[in-house]
Amino acid sequence: MHNLFFYGKFNSNFNDLHHSALSPWGAGIILAPVVGGVIVVWLVRNFAPEAKGHGVPEVMDAIYYRAGIIRPVVVLVKALASAITIGSGGSVGREGPIIQIGAAFGSSLAQWIRLPEWQRLGLIAAGAGAGIAATFNTPVGGVLFAVELMLVEISARTLVPVMIATGTATLISRLLLGDYPSFIIPPDIIAHTAHMGTVNYLLFAILGILVGAVGLFFTRMLYWTEDFLEKWLPHPYLRAVLGMAAVGATIYLLGLSTGQYYVEGVGYATVQDVLNSTLLNPAFLLLLVLLKILSFSVTLGAGGSGGVFSPSLYVGALLGGAFVLLANLLFPSLQLHLATGAALG
Known part of the structure; x- marks a missing residue:
């Protein structure tokens, strides 16, 4: 398809x-x-x-x-x-x-x-x-x-x-x-995480709190969007046309400005980008988190059929990656691995 x-x-x-x-x-x-x-x-x-x-x-x-x-x-x-x-x-x-x-x-x-x-x-x-x-x-x-x-x-x-x-x-x-994992996680992460100190684990606890809060926002946004679209666009076909046009416009503008659609489909390629440490701008990662939550909510609110699990993996991975990038800026001595944050997120 x-x-x-x-x-x-x-x-x-x-x-x-x-x-x-x-x-x-x-x-x-x-x-x-x-x-x-x-x-x-x-x-x-x-x-x-x-x-x-x-x-x-x-x-x-x-x-x-x-x-x-x-x-x-x-x-x-x-x-x-x-x-x-x-x-x-x-x-x-x-x-x-x-x-x-x-x-x-x-x-x-x-x-x-x-x-x-x-x-x-x-x-x-x-x-x-x-x-x-x-x-x-x-x-x-x-x-x-x-x-x-x-x-x-x-x-x-x-x-x-x-x-x-x-x-x-x-x-x-x-x-x-084929027999391969859903995501390819760099093997050096295992060795890297074996030598972490107490501060690292405190930061991961903070990451857990942040991801939990964003998870709550993720859930509430889905329900709010479904209710909003159903109330203001009661005709199912009109709701599908306008809602999915907004999703289409989002992926088109991303493709135009970055060369990749990023938020369309299951989004595993973007998760793999963070695991491969190829997306290194924390502001851009946070923007993609917001756009993914919005486009996902509108897709289901407009009558689409699909799961919430991949979008939640996407949001968690990118949020974890952004957190590690910001933590490394604030505490350069820690040298946290980007893929560690993505996997934990």
Whole structure:
């Protein structure tokens, strides 16, 4: 979808840790998120309203209030809607969608073979955890995610199926996508962090407080934007056009001024830039944090379909990087590594 909307090509080659080239459309790229947004609103309104948004709340709602019943059509609509939103330039992640897709697949399978409710709920957790495991190459992380958010009962009869599913999903993902981590962290960080003093850890505690505060702002901004757009632009298609036009204008202006779109899509390339220590201006990093929060909130508020996890990784990494750069200016003797701050953030 990204290659189609940005370059007019039917091509599945894409490396999310590298910035893609600027689109030949020029200012016309502003319309790419608009077209994508309108298609997504049409898909969601006509086929699966529960596919709107980032997906995890809808899965939890199905678990706790709908006996684990998720309609099979959600699998297809969520996959299409999220791919179009992200590919056309929407500033959202892919993790929320894969959680909902995996959960919907688990629920559909359980309904098809008529399993009892407790097994259906277990398969939902297994599908969601497997999705996280596959997209991040993290089998243990998938299990922990399912335990924390999805499982209503933690026992051998529920945990073992989740572990089997996440391990299998990781294996399939490695066969198809390769066995490599989501982000490449420079190996010298490990040696560097082994020799830190007390002051360093005090600074990291301050970083935690700052990231927590920005996380609160991140959450409140999303809810405020959704409420604001729904109140002042009640027509869903008008909301999609104006909201996604604002997102398109943001990525176009960034591309025009910096040569990279930075806030479009999942944003992993920008996170990797900070880990590679190639973005060294703290003011610019803080500007990107603000623009990411705004463009992400508007994308979902305008009716887009995508996750919150990638944007939160983006915001945390860039905020951590900016914090380290400013700390090194104030305390040059510390010589904190930029990638350390990004990883912690």
